[in-house]
Amino acid sequence: MTVHTLASNTRIPDTLIPKTMKAMVLTGHGGIDKLQYQDVPTPAPGPGEVLVQVTATAKNNTDRKAREGLYPTRKGETTSFRMGGKTTFTFPRIQGADVVGRVAAVGEGVSEHRLGERGLLDFNLYANDRRDINLTPDYYGHGADGGYAEYVAVPSDQFHAVPNPELADAELAAMGMCSYQTALHMLTSAQVRAGERVLVTGASGGVGTALIQLCRIFGAIPYALSQADKADALVALGAEAVLDRGNMDTFVERLKAVTGNRPLDAVMDLVGGEMTDRFIDAMIFDMNARSTYPRLSIAGASGGNISEILWTRIYLYQVQIFGVSHGTREEAEKLVQWIRNGQLRPVLHGAFRLSELHAAERYFMNRGSGYLGKIVIVPDAQWPEHGQPYAVEKH
Template structure:
């Protein structure tokens, strides 16, 4: 029986973790026409949860406290339930949806699409921002965006770690930059959710990924598929270090999640020998963990014909391709740990202060589902994953 109220973590405004309030009496959503009601078993945490909470998406004034507004007006209203990468089981269906779906396990395509176009997404928004997300016991979502994944070798928490927020962003970075088989690709921020997704996706596409990360994460990143790992603790002589691992060749493209002062070094590592290239230097950027402002010379950009792609989310086609790869076992989860929903404050602090052992995703599990879907992946229970 579906309860009338549920446990949920409510974001009540921009600010610190104190703006996240645990509610035990939030109304359970009802599925509308074409929707399914999902009993949530795991939701991966993403950096965008923190950035949206803190209002760190300025587009005009660098000090502006704001959120996604690409559709022309803000869609984040309070209170809001965050959490984009939702895994769960269909508990009920709305009008027009086959009741045979009840009981299915699935993974949510997290996008709030503005229209039915399959190959473009010009005003990206997402569950957990413009509509309530998965940091709750139930969520109502479009049936066609809740993709059935019945792989028995994947636990619900592991499937959540392969959620669309990271993997679809990663794939869109690669497709935007026309990454091809045989190319050498630098992946920055390689130990996070998007970074680990990029390494795997490069291998599927036949490209060779090189990771930029902390030196103590090199072994795990090499095991995941990185050709080599460059230490990000010192960016001095970066091009020379890059030449050593590529055999003297420039990177064909950079998948950047860092920004800041590193941008020039990434460009340098693509343009030092233009005669050795088969395509233009390409920089895809989908994050700014090292700083939201970069100072670059535009003459270097246009004389060397550097192509820059800003990436946020992806398309329906890319989501469906990822689901096919997950079902086919071509992608594997990189799950760091699980936390109960009631301890989301603790998870947020751990995420910000994560140490050198951190690799992959943190997953949030409703307390009622904890013993089955969360406890096996708790920090103390899963040293091999931590």
């Protein structure tokens, strides 16, 4: 049975919700061959839940890393993380964390007034009701099925209404919590404040572009580390200056040239590897010019999972290091408010059909100089309205 795209505040009759749906199902750890396009049962919303008809889901690098087992917590381990003490990433699993869609059905205890509501999912699987801390991070698409499907059932209080007509569904998905909440938690963990100089590494990706925008909301001054050909776009987004990552041997000297010989106050590190030591250099070269401790927030390791750093440099210069994964309920709600108010803007690279997720994965891994922002995945039935206008032309 075909389910047509909903207009805002339009209810889908229960008879039009199909018993099965299309989904991209991950069948095990490995390559993209483990992703299989299948018919699976349509979920039903439980008490306190809503059933969302998915219109767009942003692709995150965490999808690939979880699929390939690249979240070790011990050396030599090939697995996904299990902060809560047990493995929740089991198979079959439907990935996709940053879900946008419309409420198609409600579970017990949820008002029918929410039917037809367009919204964005707070992607976290919270272990408890605490609003200020999230010690055992897990998320939809990892510990529970996510949005690479036509429907997903999620807690009603984590599906936040964003009616903004100026934002297309694909654009809203590009502002999903996986990137923006991680970025916000990096800044709040390091207690970044107005006027501080902040380096954003991996600046052209989802978390990087979110960090640049959030720094400006905080009143901080973001400096971006990226490829030279992305400089104009990153400056337009809010970066004070863009440093070419192609030659890290001269990084500190080039940084001094754009900061007026002043050290960075904090670094938001998404790269890791041998670059981390350079980032510390950029914070400690003139301790007399500082008024706060050097701070390093780490939420990625795209340049390598192991960094060799002298511990004397850490404790003698009093470098504060913050490991950041997911954020909190409070931060999610703050982000939604900024989106509703128009204080954040989407950085959407393009869209792929759900059935073309293999092509999207290859494109993402081989992305070239023109890549900036997020890719979104749109169910095939929703493609004409929500995907086609943003289609990536070259697969």
